[in-house]
Amino acid sequence: MSEAILTTTPVDTDKPKFFNYKGITTILGGVGFLGLVAFLSAGSGDTHKFMLNSYMYGYVFWLMVTCGCLALTLLHNSIKSSWTLPVLRIFEAGASWQTWAMLGVGLLPLLLKTDVVYEWARPEAANDFILAKKAVFLNKPVFGGVILGGYALFAFMANTLRKSTNRHDKSLDENEYQFRTNFATPMMVIFVSVLTFVLTLLAMSLTPKWYSTIYTLWLLIGGCQAALSMAIFLVARNAGKQPYANVMAPGLTKDLGNMMFVLTMLWGYTSVSQLIILWNGNLPETTVFYAHRGADAMLGWNLIGASTILGCFVIPFVTLLSPRVKRYADRLAMIALFIFCFRILDVYWIIGASIPNRMSPQAFGPSTIFDATGWVVMALAWFAVMLNNVDKAPLLPLYDKRLEEAKKNAH
Amino acid sequence: MAHDWSDPSGLWGLVGEFEKPEDLMKAAEAAKHKGFRKMDAYSPFPIHGLSEAIGFRDNRVPWTVFIFGITGVTIGYSLQYYTAVIDYPMNVGGRPLNSVPAFIPVAYEATILCAAFSAAIGMFVYNKLPKPYHPIFNTKNFDRATQDRFFLAVEAEDPAYDAKVIEKVMKENGAVEVSECDY
Numbered sequence: 131m132s133e134a135i136l137t138t139t140p141v142d143t144d145k146p147k148f149f150n151y152k153g154i155t156t157i158l159g160g161v162g163f164l165g166l167v168a169f170l171s172a173g174s175g176d177t178h179k180f181m182l183n184s185y186m187y188g189y190v191f192w193l194m195v196t197c198g199c200l201a202l203t204l205l206h207n208s209i210k211s212s213w214t215l216p217v218l219r220i221f222e223a224g225a226s227w228q229t230w231a232m233l234g235v236g237l238l239p240l241l242l243k244t245d246v247v248y249e250w251a252r253p254e255a256a257n258d259f260i261l262a263k264k265a266v267f268l269n270k271p272v273f274g275g276v277i278l279g280g281y282a283l284f285a286f287m288a289n290t291l292r293k294s295t296n297r298h299d300k301s302l303d304e305n306e307y308q309f310r311t312n313f314a315t316p317m318m319v320i321f322v323s324v325l326t327f328v329l330t331l332l333a334m335s336l337t338p339k340w341y342s343t344i345y346t347l348w349l350l351i352g353g354c355q356a357a358l359s360m361a362i363f364l365v366a367r368n369a370g371k372q373p374y375a376n377v378m379a380p381g382l383t384k385d386l387g388n389m390m391f392v393l394t395m396l397w398g399y400t401s402v403s404q405l406i407i408l409w410n411g412n413l414p415e416t417t418v419f420y421a422h423r424g425a426d427a428m429l430g431w432n433l434i435g436a437s438t439i440l441g442c443f444v445i446p447f448v449t450l451l452s453p454r455v456k457r458y459a460d461r462l463a464m465i466a467l468f469i470f471c472f473r474i475l476d477v478y479w480i481i482g483a484s485i486p487n488r489m490s491p492q493a494f495g496p497s498t499i500f501d502a503t504g505w506v507v508m509a510l511a512w513f514a515v516m517l518n519n520v521d522k523a524p525l526l527p528l529y530d531k532r533l534e535e536a537k538k539n540a541h
Numbered sequence: 542m543a544h545d546w547s548d549p550s551g552l553w554g555l556v557g558e559f560e561k562p563e564d565l566m567k568a569a570e571a572a573k574h575k576g577f578r579k580m581d582a583y584s585p586f587p588i589h590g591l592s593e594a595i596g597f598r599d600n601r602v603p604w605t606v607f608i609f610g611i612t613g614v615t616i617g618y619s620l621q622y623y624t625a626v627i628d629y630p631m632n633v634g635g636r637p638l639n640s641v642p643a644f645i646p647v648a649y650e651a652t653i654l655c656a657a658f659s660a661a662i663g664m665f666v667y668n669k670l671p672k673p674y675h676p677i678f679n680t681k682n683f684d685r686a687t688q689d690r691f692f693l694a695v696e697a698e699d700p701a702y703d704a705k706v707i708e709k710v711m712k713e714n715g716a717v718e719v720s721e722c723d724y
């Protein structure tokens with residue numbers, strides 16, 4: 131068992147292993163993503179329709195990971211935390227302007243073929259009393275304008291912070307830290323507010339007559355959980371390699387584990403809050419979200435929902451309570467991977483079940499292959515952008531030596 | 542052998558005074574390495590890793606909280622189940638009598654209530670509080686334990702107690718003063 135104190139083990143001077151996958155991910159992700167976007171933007175017929183609907187799942191999942199990266203970058207800069215330093219570069223790379231540009235390109239099929247996915251974009255929606263009233267907000271120009279405008283704003287936030295950390299690395303000027311704190315703190319509020327509009331249009335309007343005010347927060351916390359667990363997995367798996375070996379110590383792995391624990395509790399809190407409020411309200415227009423997933427035709431969705439209670443909350447909660455898990459980098463990597471896998475299922479449950487025109491309504495059926503294809507292509511493209519970005523700056527910020535000093539002073 | 546409190550005389554232990562937390566940590570680890578187990582450390586602020594360094598390991602409070610938490614959730618849920626399903630069943634909006642989501646808040650609150658009370662009461666019981674008198678306060682300079690000094694005490698009841706060895710360990714690790722402490 132490799133305890134996070136690695137002073138006694140020889141330090142591996144190779145680069146972290148994830149860099150080995152940069153080339154292949156760039157090729158596969160680039161070709162796959164552009165090919166898929168071109169097909170979905172220009173194609174027609176049943177295969178195109180099913181693929182575009184299933185694509186929504188992978189798209190929203192990786193959008194939420196990007197949002198999680200940005201939210202945690204903003205949090206780090208607001209509070210100047212030291213525990214985020216080893217994962218900061220991954221967050222910065224994951225939420226870079228290039229990632230937002232990729233997501234903007236990925237939105238193209240949905241802009242061009244909105245009516246293939248969204249009920250409110252079809253001509254018959256004009257005859258529906260509720261949808262006709264909602265048309266002021268649920269229409270194509272607002273859909274494209276708000277989402278792309280939101281992406282542009284998020285890219286601006288990410289780029290401003292990234293430029294500042296790069297400048298800080300070179301100049302070691304402490305004013306850069308203060309600038310980022312002053313910038314990131316109000317931006318957190320603006321980010322969550324704008325994201326509410328973006329996700330209402332992109333994800334919640336998949337079921338256009340249903341609404342929940344906690345929905346954005348619920349998805350965002352899940353996105354933060356996914357982003358943090360992915361980053362922790364990448365760092366903890368390479369804890370013996372430079373530069374992470376210089377900073378990995380039980381105190382740090384404990385802090386990282388505690389943050390995963392906090393997000394696990396927040397996810398549980400938001401999930402159960404929505405369920406309790408809708409259950410007690412007992413109104414057909416709001417309970418439809420859960421009733422739909424339990425309908426006879428929706429085979430398998432309740433099973434996924436139940437498994438996420440265990441996999442996204444109970445098991446991580448109990449496991450991360452134990453200091454013995456958080457003390458060891460490899461154990462922390464395992465629980466981070468576990469959480470990330472269940473994030474995939476949870477977003478599938480939230481988004482997949484809401485997509486109206488998948489090939490088959492059940493959770494595991496013919497449409498699963500389309501869902502998985504969309505998710506994998508988006509994953510490759512996302513990692514291609516992230517890995518190319520993370521290589522452009524030192525993996526650990528040079529301006530902040532708190533972790534190195536903490537490790538040197540550790541006993 | 543436990544101290545006879547009717548006898549006001551006798552040695553309680555040996556106490557080392559340190560200027561730096563790093564020295565206290567080193568001394569605690571060295572003392573543990575020498576086999577001393579009945580130790581305690583005192584510092585003006587929490588020091589990460591100090592409890593491990595003196596070999597302190599006591600899981601009684603977490604287990605008490607866990608057991609009382611489980612008791613709380615069981616009582617909270619059972620009470621609602623009994624009233625809503627067995628004693629006074631009532632159809633509310635067509636939902637099942639065993640209305641799990643609606644029962645969560647009360648079960649959760651009962652868990653927290655029992656866990657929090659057991660944590661506070663357990664802490665007092667296991668620490669044998671309130672304790673109006675403790676021999677450590679007889680130690681020279683001990684008022685600085687809440688200001689700028691760090692203390693390590695090895696009790697005379699420790700089976701491996703050897704004043705010369707303890708003094709040597711403490712002085713080798715930076716103790717500025719090592720003194721005997723009486724009851």
